[in-house]
């Protein structure tokens with residue numbers, strides 16, 4: 313005899329533990345799948361949002377900015393910028409670049425049409441309304 317468990321006790325702990333944690337995994341997976349549609353804002357995925365995502369991707373905004381906390385850390389998190397400043401400010405900012413905001417850093421002029429700008433802000437609105445439990449924190453600067 314060595315150790316405090318007999319061989320069969322050790323085996324029961326191993327199988328019991330395996331079954332318990334597998335059931336826990338299943339329960340949490342079902343719970344996540346049930347909750348996700350309420351959080352992901354997919355109800356508001358309009359054609360305009362999808363067109364806006366295309367503008368977002370083709371202009372590589374994420375090469376400098378973050379969205380939902382992901383991307384480059386050169387320029388502000390745009391989901392939070394949408395909540396702080398709203399669509400009109402964002403459209404005006406983009407149109408006024410690179411020289412329209414003295415004293416602030418600049419970004420490229422993308423020559424977007426009004427329709428592309430409207431689609432883009434719809435995409436940012438949609439993204440900002442995904443429930444991420446307030447991540448990343450909306451702190452300016």
Ligand code: HEC
Pocket residue numbers: 367368371372373374375376377386387388390393397402405406416417418419420422432
């Ligand atoms: C080459 C890097 C770069 C790219 C690409 C870029 N930006 Fe920017 N953006 C910046 C910088 C730098 C600022 C100014 C940040 C500051 O003043 O702190 C800025 C600021 C902004 C602001 C104003 C934020 C605020 O808090 O007032 C908005 C809105 C914005 N960008 C949207 C976009 C969108 C949408 C795209 C893609 C179409 C884009 N940017 C692409 C670098 C970039």
